[in-house]
Amino acid sequence: MTDIVESVEATTLLDELTRLPGREDPYPRYRRLREISPVVRAEDGALVVTRHADCVAVTRHPKLGHLPSHMMEFVRPDWADHPALHQLFTSVLAKNPPDHTRLRRLVSSSFTARRVQALRPRIAQMVEDLLDRMSGEVDFVQALGFPLPVNVIGELLGIPEPDRAQFQTLVRDWTQVLEVITPEVLETADPAAATIREYLAALTAERRKDPGDDLISALVAAEEDGDKLTEEELLTMAALLFAAGFETTTNLLGNGIVALLRNPDQLESLRRQPGLAAGAVEELLRFDTPVQLLSRVAWDDLEIAGVPMSGGDRIVAYLGAGNRDPERFADPDRLDLARADNAPLSFGGGIHYCLGAPLARLEAQLAVPALLARFPRLALAGEPGRRDSLAIRGYTSIPISVG
Template identity: 65%
Template sequence: MAEIVQSPDVHRLLDELTRPDGRADPYPRYARIRATSPIVRAPDGVLVLTGYDECSTMLRDPRLGHMPPDLLAFIGYPDWTDHPALRTLFTSMLTINPPDHTRLRRLVSSTFTPRRVEALRPAIEAMVDGLLDELSGTVDFVDAFAFPLPVNVIGELLGIPAGDRAQFQTLTRDWTQVMEVITPEVLSRADPAAATIREYLGGLIDERRTNPADDLLSALALAEAEGDRLTREEAVTTAALLFVAGFETTTGLLANGLAALLDHPEQFRLLGERPDLARPAVEELLRYDSPVQIGARMVAEPIELAGVPVAPGERFVAYLGAGNRDPRRFPDPDVLRLDRTDNAPLSFGGGIHYCLGAPLARLEAQIAFPALARRFPELAPAGGAQRRDSLTLKGFTRLPVRIPV
């Protein structure tokens, strides 16, 4: 049975995770918090989870839901629907609860199918080869590969014109900052970014409803299940979520994964020699440095978590990256081992909110990493890497690498 711990030492460690150095390398702090207890109480009363089993239970238990968006009023945003950044986030499948979530998930799942994803394999292989052909000298891996690959993959899937895709890198970073912290300063950048994304995608959806094409935007615009259809607002919000999530987290996976491999060159070489490791390697890279580090839920009815009674209204924050390094679940959790077996990282969430785009992200990474290792076995860091100053979405803004001649 776990014990809920609240102490000055724990509060200090949690505070450090809100600072740039703590966000850049949170794992030692995760370990120290978890060694105290896998369930601790933050100064604001939130219950923080750092153990694998505790995080997994939180993600999967249907009695735990997302915070109702009306509670944004209590942190100073009663007008949250007037903020494009907040409205788009808090009315999307990412954060709504059943029965609304069930309805939207059913409609979107009918369009975003495994068959549609698998059909992209030849196109992804061609994109990877084309991007690798362009790499030479010293390049920023984020700009040269980790961003263009997923943005073009999801852009092709959705049907977003190729020339329009590059603008979304900055727009997305500005908008998704509200997933880290909500302040007037953040909203001053996030709202215009979200409004631009919504206006652009809304225009495309209007066009597809009149002139449908063979793409996911058309499928969303015309999606129907059991006589139900997405409204225009729902289609725009869902398209924004799928597009942004479709490249933002995959960019993080590719950049975080390559950084980890360059820190472990023997594993990078092993991947080049063992293409059969593609699937377990991606699971290990997701576990080792997850592009999504945090999940949150609220208790809707009395539960027990790790033997601890928890009352309705309590809020949980799960540090998924901490759960992925829990030694109770993963032997030698701080060691990168691409042939690790029985690997089930928490990085794509769980339960009804399990990431809809997980198969696509996995497919891109399973193609990209072995291709990089085969083509450039002596690839090396070039210095000057810059971590994104965020913990919820963990990644790099710059990752210079040197391509051997």
């Protein structure tokens, strides 16, 4: 049986990850945390795991889940008074079975693989249209990384095109609460969440009166054995699908293009062999994943990595660290688009596996090879601007030259 390690070095490493210098390149710190112990205790009492196998166990263990909403008042008594927290903690993202099972089943009946694959021609056309507008030096995030996924998920949900751009800032402000919850963060996140909710409430009311061929209309109509989404469930589901539908994909595209430009041999191999796109996207997800960590609460006593954990313990799995574990991936700090047996942790696992994973993969598989084929002299035109966040890893700007 292994003991939980509490060390000054581990505490220092975890503290460094809360600041921008540590977030710029967290991977050396992850490596050292893995070397110290499979499980270390953070200063706030959370138990941190960094190995691939242990991260997998955290995502799938039946005794691990989210803190039930009725217990949130003991942790954050005023959570329901904050739109940013209420919209997050009442969503399917924070639910446990049987509520999670029910909500996921209802949304899955509308957000199907068939509906996603039907978007392939439209996504390919969107990519070409965005590439047509690029010349000289541009910001990749604003030219392709953001507009592609926001228009894809916007079209899927039925959000009118002129309304979509405003959500880049709104969603970024709202999702700050995934990183840290402070009065300053809530001052920005609460009005953003409230604006998103008000917009979706008005749009949902329109779809009830005049349904269309879009996902919000399908969610309004979704029913199984007489069970339907309540208005509250519908609004939080729509907000989550929209936010996750472009925020993480924007970061997948941005992290991926920076990784390729900094590894020109891999970029050229994909340019020469666009058929490698599916495997390449898995490697880009592994190499610099948009979602770096997830948190769970132990419902009962259990063991992870041979370490006993008690009911009520909070466990944090650093997915970004697991994706660089040398016990699972040979030479893990090397970008290798031909890597075999690749299974990145980037979309989570178990019952909470990301619903939008097929859509994110499809967008990247179409966009990245098309970008490389269109612009043979593609290059960085300056230093990318890093988003000051660890849980959601990405860039605010990526200056590129397309020639």
